[in-house]
Amino acid sequence: MEPTKRRKLEAAGWKVGTASDFLQLSPDEVEIIEIRLSLSRSLKQRRLEQQLSQAELAQNIHSSQSRVAKMEAGDPSVSIDLLVRSLLALGAARRDIAIAIAGDL
Amino acid sequence: MEPTKRRKLEAAGWKVGTASDFLQLSPDEVEIIEIRLSLSRSLKQRRLEQQLSQAELAQNIHSSQSRVAKMEAGDPSVSIDLLVRSLLALGAARRDIAIAIAGDL
DNA sequence: GCAAATTATGTCATATTCGATATAATGCTG
DNA sequence: CAGCATTATATCGAATATGACATAATTTGC
Secondary structure, eight states, X not given: OOHHHHHHHHHTTOOOXXXXXXTTXXXXXHXXXXXXXXXXXXXXXXXXXXXXXXXXXXXXXXXXXXXXXXXXXXXXXXXXXXXXXXXXXXXXXXHHHHHHHHSOX | OOHHHHHHHXXXXXXXXXXXXXXXXOHHHHHHHHHHHHHHHHHHHHHHHTTOOHHHHHHHTTOOHHHHHHHHTTOTTSOHHHHHHHHHHTTOOHHXXXXXXXXXX
């Protein structure tokens, strides 16, 4: 795994001890994590574009500031469902979500 | 809402009583449901392409036949997370998932 | 038509995710 | 620096998703 990608994961709070520890994640698990991180980044970007605080966004989606923080941090306790619902609440269309998931495209 | 779309939702087990009942779903909720259904269809298509029974797929993803059936039926109790994980297990790439979500793209 | 295989539906105990809350950490502006 | 807003982290009971199981319905091949 490239150091770049690894740093991204570690920065997002995924405990990635040593490189070999990391390897116990299956490719599919890594893929899911990356999808979550892509959605996270998209969420944060949209929120900032709309000049909203995490607390304000939380109100819009009937959630809490702490959960928004976790969403943006790519916390493992956050489901893709919640990320998608939040993106929709920020005005994202299905297509936008698809693009976020694809990573580049 | 077009009758076509509505029939799709009803067929998938989303209790959509009358048209007015249906309207109590927010556009975002409808969007989520449609995303789920897109992923469902993609899942079933992939499984059939690979000539697997629901039970066989269930084994691969450490789940059960009944849950696979629910996934393919677009059952409300199934998360997007599980659908994505299942698609990955069937060999789908991120891009494939993105395409499924976008509808076209 | 009838087995056998496959798929659908209902239920349940357990596991995971949820919003909420508290509080710590960081950033910003005077 | 001090106050204030914003964001991060930890923990909780409640809500939701989960696999497993039972069993019904459906499809398939003979």
